[in-house]
Amino acid sequence: MRIGSYELKLEKRLTLTGWEAAIISILAIIFALALFSFIFILAEINPLFAYQEIFSYAFANPYGLPLTINRFIFLLLCTSAFIIPFRAGLWNIGMPGQLYFGALGAFAVLFAFGVKEFHTSDLSPEILIPLMLIAAALGGVGLGAIAGFLKGKFNINEIVVTMIINFIAFWLVAHMIKEGGPFMNPGGRGESFELPPSVYAPLIMGIPFTIFLALGIAVLLFFLFAKTKIGYQIKAHGHNPAAARYAGISTFKIPLLVFIMGGAVAGLAGYHYFAAVPGVYKISRNYGYFGDLAFYGIICGLISQGNPLAAIPVALLFGGLSIGGRFVQGKLNMGFGVDYALLGVLMITLVAFQFFYRYKIAWTKTGDLLESRRRPLSNG
Amino acid sequence: MACLETGFATEKSLAEKMVGREVIFRIERTRVEKGKPILQVENLSVLSDQGFLALDGVSFSIREGEIFGIAGISGNGQHELAEVLAGLRKAEGGQVILAGKDITHSSSLERWQMGVGHIPCERIEVGSIGDFSLVENIMMNFYFDGNVSRRGILDYGKIRKLTEEIVSEYGVAAPSPDTKAKNLSGGNLQRLILARVLSRRPRLLIANLPTQGLDVGATEFVRNKLMEAKKEKAGILLISEDLDEILSLSDWVAPIYEGEFMGIIPGGEARRESVGAMMAGLRVKGSET
Numbered sequence: 001m002r003i004g005s006y007e008l009k010l011e012k013r014l015t016l017t018g019w020e021a022a023i024i025s026i027l028a029i030i031f032a033l034a035l036f037s038f039i040f041i042l043a044e045i046n047p048l049f050a051y052q053e054i055f056s057y058a059f060a061n062p063y064g065l066p067l068t069i070n071r072f073i074f075l076l077l078c079t080s081a082f083i084i085p086f087r088a089g090l091w092n093i094g095m096p097g098q099l100y101f102g103a104l105g106a107f108a109v110l111f112a113f114g115v116k117e118f119h120t121s122d123l124s125p126e127i128l129i130p131l132m133l134i135a136a137a138l139g140g141v142g143l144g145a146i147a148g149f150l151k152g153k154f155n156i157n158e159i160v161v162t163m164i165i166n167f168i169a170f171w172l173v174a175h176m177i178k179e180g181g182p183f184m185n186p187g188g189r190g191e192s193f194e195l196p197p198s199v200y201a202p203l204i205m206g207i208p209f210t211i212f213l214a215l216g217i218a219v220l221l222f223f224l225f226a227k228t229k230i231g232y233q234i235k236a237h238g239h240n241p242a243a244a245r246y247a248g249i250s251t252f253k254i255p256l257l258v259f260i261m262g263g264a265v266a267g268l269a270g271y272h273y274f275a276a277v278p279g280v281y282k283i284s285r286n287y288g289y290f291g292d293l294a295f296y297g298i299i300c301g302l303i304s305q306g307n308p309l310a311a312i313p314v315a316l317l318f319g320g321l322s323i324g325g326r327f328v329q330g331k332l333n334m335g336f337g338v339d340y341a342l343l344g345v346l347m348i349t350l351v352a353f354q355f356f357y358r359y360k361i362a363w364t365k366t367g368d369l370l371e372s373r374r375r376p377l378s379n380g
Numbered sequence: 381m382a383c384l385e386t387g388f389a390t391e392k393s394l395a396e397k398m399v400g401r402e403v404i405f406r407i408e409r410t411r412v413e414k415g416k417p418i419l420q421v422e423n424l425s426v427l428s429d430q431g432f433l434a435l436d437g438v439s440f441s442i443r444e445g446e447i448f449g450i451a452g453i454s455g456n457g458q459h460e461l462a463e464v465l466a467g468l469r470k471a472e473g474g475q476v477i478l479a480g481k482d483i484t485h486s487s488s489l490e491r492w493q494m495g496v497g498h499i500p501c502e503r504i505e506v507g508s509i510g511d512f513s514l515v516e517n518i519m520m521n522f523y524f525d526g527n528v529s530r531r532g533i534l535d536y537g538k539i540r541k542l543t544e545e546i547v548s549e550y551g552v553a554a555p556s557p558d559t560k561a562k563n564l565s566g567g568n569l570q571r572l573i574l575a576r577v578l579s580r581r582p583r584l585l586i587a588n589l590p591t592q593g594l595d596v597g598a599t600e601f602v603r604n605k606l607m608e609a610k611k612e613k614a615g616i617l618l619i620s621e622d623l624d625e626i627l628s629l630s631d632w633v634a635p636i637y638e639g640e641f642m643g644i645i646p647g648g649e650a651r652r653e654s655v656g657a658m659m660a661g662l663r664v665k666g667s668e669t
Contacts, residue, residue, distance in 0.1 A: 014563070227533050227534060227536070228532050228533055228534060229523055229524075229529040229532050229533070229534050230532060232516070232519060232523050232534055233523070235512075235516075236509060236512070236516075236520065239509045239510070239511045239512060240505075240508075240509045240510070240511075242502075242505055242506045243505070243506050243507065243508060243509045243520070244509075245468060245488070246466075246468065246488070246498070246500055246506045246507065246520075247492075247520040247521060247523075248467075248487065248488045248489030248491075248492050248524060249489075250487075250489075
């Protein structure tokens with residue numbers, strides 16, 4: 001495109017620094033918010049006012065902020081669970097199932113200690129909470145390992161396997177917590193028995209300790225990929241499995257390992273939402289909603305390009321917008337689904353803007369027309 | 381660079397103008413004192429990807445400081461042979477013995493650690509990782525070494541240093557060790573792969589089509605490096621479709637046809653015509669050694 005003696009051109013990028021990627025993502029977010037303003041304008045709401053409400057509720061409101069943070073922890077864990085196999089070139093679509101199993105694992109520990117029958121409140125949290133965490137991780141591992149094993153041993157598509165297992169896990173949770181299920185609430189409300197207050201997850205300024213777990217895992221993963229042997233093997237497998245095999249990297253062990261790790265982290269996400277978020281403390285009736293939410297881990301993982309540290313701000317933004325979007329929907333009497341629509345628009349824009357990871361718009365002065373025409377000839 | 385009249389241009393003079401210096405086409409087979417046998421292959425059979433017998437009961441041995449050249453048209457079992465020796469393909473029958481130790485069922489990682497080096501024929505698909513930097517590409521053959529990985533942490537500094545040495549010694553044209561491998565030309569990529577494998581000082585080197593598709597300068601370079609490795613007592617299995625290359629470098633020439641050796645001839649006695657005929661499936665009587 002030519003404007004006066006200047007020319008706009010698309011140029012291929014050879015390199016992309018982390019900062020450039022970050023700037024492109026921020027521009028994409030601004031663009032998405034501008035695009036979504038049309039929804040507010042159609043509803044005859046001033047978009048600036050709506051965004052102010054969304055952001056102030058999500059990030060500066062004493063009621064909204066804890067919700068945002070809890071959702072952030074959940075999303076960050078799901079993102080990490082996606083990123084680990086992603087770096088090995090594999091797609092973990094099984095976070096919902098893995099987190100359901102994580103929740104079942106955590107509640108199974110309580111069940112084994114007789115919490116459901118006796119409502120014992122003298123359980124020692126020092127023993128039970130670590131046990132619940134381990135059981136939650138193992139629950140996720142069990143499910144993830146199936147996909148990893150089938151992929152590594154028989155090269156069965158991991159997307160299909162994890163997807164199918166999600167359905168099995170969903171209905172298994174229903175079986176466990178609904179009418180007649182072993183984890184059923186004695187009141188029969190279609191949800192699980194409740195945690196006794198003695199094993200509520202410790203809170204730090206109202207925030208569950210799982211935030212350290214989520215952030216710690218993100219930092220550890222960054223270190224794992226940047227410095228360690230196992231991280232190197234995962235990355236090599238992700239970029240070129242044939243070359244990895246040539247270099248002696250097992251194409252069986254790596255898929256199995258990444259799905260075990262991813263499953264463990266997703267299992268912890270299950271522990272977090274059903275056993276650590278204040279006010280929940282049970283496998284709630286709408287557990288499927290959190291399974292759906294776990295899919296945003298895929299989006300956050302893709303946007304952060306598999307970088308576990310970049311996933312932190314992305315997960316925070318998505319967590320905040322989903323909370324703020326739901327809030328303005330109620331406050332401004334809008335139709336159902338503002339939060340999902342907002343996340344959807346944001347997602348599409350971010351993906352579309354990845355175009356600029358590979359191309360950039362160059363703004364060059366062309367000089368006079370004749371000279372620019374002549375230039376190609378002088379080379380030959 | 382220059383204009384030569386067709387009638388006066390020879391292969392040698394053209395190559396000289398292209399590379400900017402004299403190119404030696406025939407590398408003298410250097411005499412290296414024969415050492416102990418490094419590789420013994422007994423009656424080895426291998427299946428191809430399609431499931432038919434790609435290699436049918438092949439036996440041979442390579443000594444230290446020897447180049448064993450396999451001449452043949454691609455698709456006659458030589459790639460399967462390279463893969464089975466590198467541990468990337470399962471042997472259906474027979475034995476592979478490396479320096480007296482049976483490695484028939486060893487993994488490729490164990491073979492790397494025991495001193496087998498492998499230069500694969502697909503340098504982009506198998507030999508390198510395009511999205512990795514040169515440092516990370518060099519790491520491919522070192523991440524498992526005890527002095528590179530300590531308690532699971534890789535010493536990238538050490539490999540960066542090695543990469544810098546390699547880039548200058550092997551003349552890899554790249555702006556920095558952080559350049560991605562996919563930005564290298566074929567010749568430069570092959571130099572990188574060769575350097576990576578040779579800097580492990582392998583006892584047995586499997587070189588599968590090491591000069592395929594390279595310009596004359598890079599071809600000469602690769603051949604010289606193979607000769608250097610030979611002088612350092614490596615046993616080398618050279619697979620090539622270039623008959624001149626096989627004849628000028630090898631101490632033993634084994635023409636391969638449909639998964640069988642048509643004979644194993646001492647390099648000095650191998651003639652172009654007879655080897656060519658054997659590659660086409662003609663078994664020459666009395667050439668077995």
